Amino acid sequence: MDSYQETVFKLKRYWADRGCIVQEPYDLELGAGTMAPETFLRVLGEKPYKAAYVQPSRRPADGRYGENPNRLYKHQQLQVILKPAPADVIEQYLGSLEAIGIDLVKHDIKLEEDNWESPTLSAWGVGWQVMLDGLEITQFTYFQQCGGIDLEVVPAEITYGLERIVAFLQDVESVYDIEWAPGFKYSDVRLADEQQFSIYNFEMADVQRLWRLFDEHEGECKELLARFRKASDQSRFPILAAYDQVLKCSHLFNLLDARGAISVTERVAVIARVRKLATAVAAAWVRQQNPAAEKEVA
């Protein structure tokens, strides 16, 4: 039986063998692998790209103080982005399951409709949840729009829920019983994390300070975007830094939400604030990548 890390190695190896850049996780708090610049920005424009990375994904409201065997404040996604989507993308995906030891002939695999949409990122796509013997193990999406921009080239995004897959492979009832590495369980590695952050996210995070931080990061992003528009040399302008500010805002929003600090009337408006930043950054990125195309449009 493979340990958690062994399964991750195998998946990375599998996608590396198919031409993917194996990236490290993005080093900010993200709600999903999709938000990493490796996906959010790279899917824009015409340049082909293939990448695979594990992204620890923080969803403060999903925390359960480490008491629920299947729910986590932070779970690990293996994100694969294939741009453009190859014609045999599903066969490749099924091959990856075989690579981690799932004998497909002996199991039931179904692709059930599940479309993805993120109002915060102004992004959507169509696709499926992949069901393995009744367990959702992967989200498969053909991106159609990102940052409010219709995509030139349609990528396939494959998001593996690692804890679920490994719990299945190791036949354990609780994610905390997963063997992460020989001699170390998931709980040894992550339980304290779940307990402490649940307490922080739900009970202790200072709402006033979070709002101030949100405003600060939003301000920084706006400032950068304004300077980009006026910049004489846009090619070296730090759009990536502006995007980091969007990610900060998104995480702060999630924290405030978990803290119950966002009222009904505010909620839609706050999502719109983040979306406005995300779409502006996406547009700036496209212009920076391809100034010629921008001129043609103008």
Add this chain to the structure above:
Amino acid sequence: MPDLLLEIGVEEIPDWMIEPALESLDSNLAPVMEKLGGGQAWTDATPRRLVYRSRYTLDKEPDEDTLVQGPSLGAGEKAAAGFARKMGVAVTELSPMDTGKGLYFSVRRQTIGLPARELLAAALPAAIAGVQFPKTMHWAAKDGIRFIRPIRWVLALLDDEIVPFEIGGVASGDWTYGHRVLGGKGPIHITIGEYYPMLRENYVVVRASDRESRIRAGLGEGVRPDPELLKTLVYLTEFPTAIRGSFDPQYLALPAEILSTVMRHHQRYFTVETPAGTLSPEFVTVTNTDGDEDGLIRKGNERVLRARFNDARFFWRVDQQKKLSARVEDLAKVTFQAKLGSYKEKAERVQQLAVQIATRVHADENVVSIAALLSKCDLTTEMVKEFTELQGIVGGLYAREQGEGEAVAMAIYDHYKPVSMEDSIPRSLEGQVVALADKIDTLRECFRVGLIPTGSKDPFALRRAAQGMVKILAEAKLPVDLFSFVGSNEELLQFLHERIAHYLREVKGFPYDEVNAVTAAKAGVLPDVLDRLTALHDVRSTPNFEPLAASFKRIENILKQAEVGDTGLVKPELLAPGPEQDLYHSFLRVRNEMTKGGSYSAKLTSIASLRPQVDLFFDKILVNDPDAAIRRNRLALLAGLLTEFSTIADFSEIVTQGGNAQN
């Protein structure tokens, strides 16, 4: 007969879109088949293929002779030469043609019909691309074809030869693919005759009806029939195999509603019942496999179900730590609708309205008040966040658990009912009142801020809310006027009138003119409307009725034309002996009978008995007497008839055989 087989190979199509897509494909191809003389066509589908098969008559499109009309013969030589040049013929080839409006130059043109293969090669790409789906996608580039999911192959054979075309970057061919896992690797080249057997060998059961039979045969004993789930599974699988699993009976301690929802909606399992009708600790999953020799699939599904049930049990425990009554404040953070504020505000409005209704129908006000206020509190529970379709039901279960009393629990449990026209109404009077108040509030508030259904768009399901409200009032026989609770928004009133009429016509099956007649008199008290409608319907077939209805129509027209505002009361001394006095006395008699009470049908029969007197009156008496006082008096008599006897139904709405009462 020429034989066409088309199979569009697609990545997994959402199950619910498949049948409409086949209909769309069939109708797109019908005109093409018509050109080839017509014939027979079949469609079939699995999640990965849309199949169209046709045997038609002709192997080519018929040639067509047409006469092209040119300028008039009188237009002269120059015009004729111009026409001939345009048509690419010599002037001598032009012939005169008689259009019925004179003689014209004309030229005979023959269009050679295309051979079937060419016609199909030209027509199939558009027919495929034109298949209607609720949501489509690009897969190669943004200016490429849109379809439900990427097209990966197209099998197109006409009498075993390829119909050549290209769609979405895929060239048509003579190959198909088997089951993703169980089928042979790579393309399978076939002839039309081999199509079904070769796919069967490669673990694809092409016909939906065959897959359905396979599933049915595998279900086994005690499985609760679930036609909707069955259909979903038919279109989620290419090689369905039913596998039975079980779960630990200790989970049966959780409410059956929750267990069933987890199994049916979330896991797409059939539930199993004991002979007594209670849940048995078993389930049936339908897999896309050829069995489960090692029991791995069963074990995997059992494990998933266990985790789901554990979650549910965990949610149940966590949720009990905060009673529903302590959650009212939390509703302030749950949006009802962006423009309409929170569920806390809604719950408070519903509570107020529900108590108002309760006093009118003699429901227990205390029960109604508590149930209404708590009715939305389950939206803040972990259980409903996970299983949203159980809202209301979970609230009811929790209220019972938390000692709110059976009456409160039942009212909360039922308050979303009826969710469809087939669904039953809430079981208790208190439940009916809360359900009514909830629906009325939604309608009132949405209309207030302009969220009004248009055409097929009704995102807030307001039609369903209105229909539910009408159904509750009618079936529970609640003697309250609907319109006394809904406010004065004109659009809402109009909308409700339409929904009431819709219910009476479509659900209760009454003819539209009877519905119009009864609702024109008064529409708000539904049980009363139904009583009057039933009476009217029964009396209508009696011989006196329709002629009398025609007379009422006539009276209405006379009064309209006379344009005398208030006719005043009848002055008996001015009535002439004979038909005029007779009618008056009959009028008094019938009015007197009406005040004594009795059933609507007795009253209507009594009104209908006026017919001979009314007929005689119109036969012998001239309403427009030269003497103004007498004229006014006759109009007063007629006005009296109309107003006194139109309270049950407005007879002028009845369509009589003599003509249309609607003018």
